[in-house]
Amino acid sequence: MRKIILLLSFLSLMASSACISGLAEPASKFQLTSGIVAILTDFGTEDYYVGALEGSIYAADPSVRISTISHQVKPFDIAEGSYILAKAAMWYPTGTVFVGDIDPGSARDRRFIVLTTPDSKVFVGPDNGLFTEVIHDLGLAHAYQITNQSLMNRENESATFQGFSVYGPVAAHLAGGVRPEEVGPEIKDLVQLPVNQPEVKGSKITGSIVQVDHYGNLISNIPGKLATGAGFVPGLPLRINLGNQSVNATFATTYGDVATGQWLALIKSDGAVEVARNLENAAKTIGASAGEKVTLSPII
Incomplete structure (x- = not known):
């Protein structure tokens, strides 16, 4: 009987330790990341802008893999960018992080956001309607405003190209395992483009x-x-x-x-x-x- 009691006590102790260990599991890593950052911009390829954006990603996490969707979106054409981004995104694996940087006008007047889809793809960019087709085609799970300064590169902040100081570094951190909710507060009222239904x-x-x-x-x-x-x-x-x-x-x-x-x-x-x-x-x-x-x- 004493042996049985000791055995039961041991098993109970092991179960308690497992529960405590499970509760102590760090939640700071986004478990479904693919390590891929896919980029869509209207930068073209003649200037240094593409290199600067990719450099800002590698500076934040040299281990990520960068994939180019296109840098040839018609300048300032948010609607075209929205379409191309959604159609390309459907072919990428779960956990891919996408950077969309097509942002005419003043960046100071808009929010920087991260949104996730039900299939655990993550999108980083301006809240200007660029993700309209993504939401329409892939669905929306959560959206967050980027406010976490520790995920940005404020040493080389740009007043005109937020990709270098915000979108690139934040995307790299997400691809490296930072959870989307760590970028800032959850938001609901996203800007979306008007969609003309056929x-x-x-x-x-x-x-x-x-x-x-x-x-x-x-x-x-x-x-x-x-x-x-x-x-x-x-x-x-x-x-x-x-x-x-x-x-x-x-x-x-x-x-x-x-x-x-x-x-x-x-x-x-x-x-x-x-x-x-x-x-x-x-x-x-x-x-x-x-x-x-x-x-x-x-x-x-």
Whole structure:
């Protein structure tokens, strides 16, 4: 009996120690980090700005891995940046930290924020609507205002480029394991851009051009599922209206479904409807740009 009592006492002591150990586990590390910092800016590549941003990240944590989404977003175009960031982010692993720095106007008039998505991706940048498409596509878990001075680089503070002193260092610390809630207080009232939802009226689908890509293809905000649900099938002849211009096209599966120079609409790999000319620059041909209304109508 004495042996049983001693054994039970020992097991109880071990269980208590385990509980205490679990409670004492430090909570300062973000366990789902991938160690990757992915960057999107409108800096271009001719100046020192990209190097300075990457340098500010490495200075805070030399062990992180930097991935470039793009530095060629149209200058000051928050809407285009929002779209590109969201579409790229969906392909990155859980725990990736994203820096978005497209910030026209005075940085003193806006908040610096960190937001997290339900799949544990982390975004750092200005509260100016840049993360609108991320919230729309990936969802929002939490958002925090960056106020923790110890995570910033105030020795080399820039009045014009917050990426160097705030976004880069904070992203590096997050990628290194700092928990998002450590950057500052949680906030709710995020700035978001107006989103023009596509709609179906009869046999017509109306949406907006959200991006012109490197090839001059016109990317719309029309989901492919909306088009197929409205009866758009491969080979269907279309009338496409873009601003004050209109062209005849074919609803296709791939670019090669039509002859060189012919217009088409297809569903991209990310699920959005794209308007293009096979092996030609659609945007230059018709003078279209992001923000324009687009309507697709079957030719019957």
